[in-house]
Amino acid sequence: MLVDVTSLPETLAPLLIAVSILSDSSGELEKQMEVKHRRVTRVNDTGVGKSSIVCRFVQDHFDHNISPTIGASFMTKTVPCGNELHKFLIWDTAGQERFHSLAPMYYRGSAAAVIVYDITKQDSFHTLKKWVKELKEHGPENIVMAIAGNKCDLSDIREVPMKDAKEYAESIGAIVVETSAKNAVNIEELFQGISQQIPPLDPHEISNNGAIKLGRQTSQTECKVVMALKVMWVLVLARAVWKKVGRNDGGRPGGGAVEEEVEGGGSKAEP
Numbered sequence: 001m002l003v004d005v006t007s008l009p010e011t012l013a014p015l016l017i018a019v020s021i022l023s024d025s026s027g028e029l030e031k032q033m034e035v036k037h038r039r040v041t042r043v044n045d046t047g048v049g050k051s052s053i054v055c056r057f058v059q060d061h062f063d064h065n066i067s068p069t070i071g072a073s074f075m076t077k078t079v080p081c082g083n084e085l086h087k088f089l090i091w092d093t094a095g096q097e098r099f100h101s102l103a104p105m106y107y108r109g110s111a112a113a114v115i116v117y118d119i120t121k122q123d124s125f126h127t128l129k130k131w132v133k134e135l136k137e138h139g140p141e142n143i144v145m146a147i148a149g150n151k152c153d154l155s156d157i158r159e160v161p162m163k164d165a166k167e168y169a170e171s172i173g174a175i176v177v178e179t180s181a182k183n184a185v186n187i188e189e190l191f192q193g194i195s196q197q198i199p200p201l202d203p204h205e206i207s208n209n210g211a212i213k214l215g216r217q218t219s220q221t222e223c224k225v226v227m228a229l230k231v232m233w234v235l236v237l238a239r240a241v242w243k244k245v246g247r248n249d250g251g252r253p254g255g256g257a258v259e260e261e262v263e264g265g266g267s268k269a270e271p
């Protein structure tokens, strides 16, 4: 069945920000160390300015004619926070409903979520609540949530009172801030607020050289390595069984040439 995706309502838009925390216990902030990764997820309505917020944060730039996000874009920025370096890994996904199903891929494993609405659009504030619900139900436990009411430079046409946002944020224990990507208002503060809310690093994760051991994202990498090793192990096992069967049959299954090559050194498996 063909679905005309352009006719779907364009509402929810996820934006994932991953925060990596680099140790600076030796005071060498710029020195590349082992990394502890934590993720932050941001979700919002389309056109509320999430790409603009990221662009302002990462490049200190605002584009009036910014194109709608297609699929997802990725940016990073490292900022000092206390005696640590926090590296934000930011996935900015398209703000259209048709991309909604991709959202869990981004917010799973995230350390925090920034949910953006447009202060001039009441609808975007309702959408925000849906995202909060989804994050609470399906997001990581203890995810830090931050609400950003963007376009505060347009407060003369405001539809969402700051009071409403504050009350709501309080009720869910989220950070709340009104931002303007256009005028660079509260963008740094938003990300600083997230940094500060990220739980302190576990001392056990600090290795002997003072660096922070690899965290969540590395764990994912490690999982992949373990998975690859498991697959290799299964293959080796399968090959051993295959050889054994060959011996029992008094022949070489699948052709002896392969077996001789793999055994190496010209030695043969057969006694």
Ligand SMILES: Nc1nc2c(ncn2[C@@H]2O[C@H](COP(=O)(O)OP(=O)(O)OP(=O)(O)O)[C@@H](O)[C@H]2O)c(=O)[nH]1
Binding pocket: 013, 044, 045, 046, 047, 048, 049, 050, 051, 052, 053, 063, 064, 065, 066, 067, 068, 069, 070, 093, 094, 095, 096, 150, 151, 152, 153, 154, 179, 180, 181, 182, 183
């Ligand atoms: N006045 C004003 N306009 C803004 C602000 N931030 C973004 N915009 C404008 O809002 C429009 C949408 O901005 P985007 O950053 O593309 O919004 P988005 O939420 O990423 O949209 P999608 O990529 O479709 O998900 C653009 O025309 C921006 O120039 C702001 O702080 N103030």
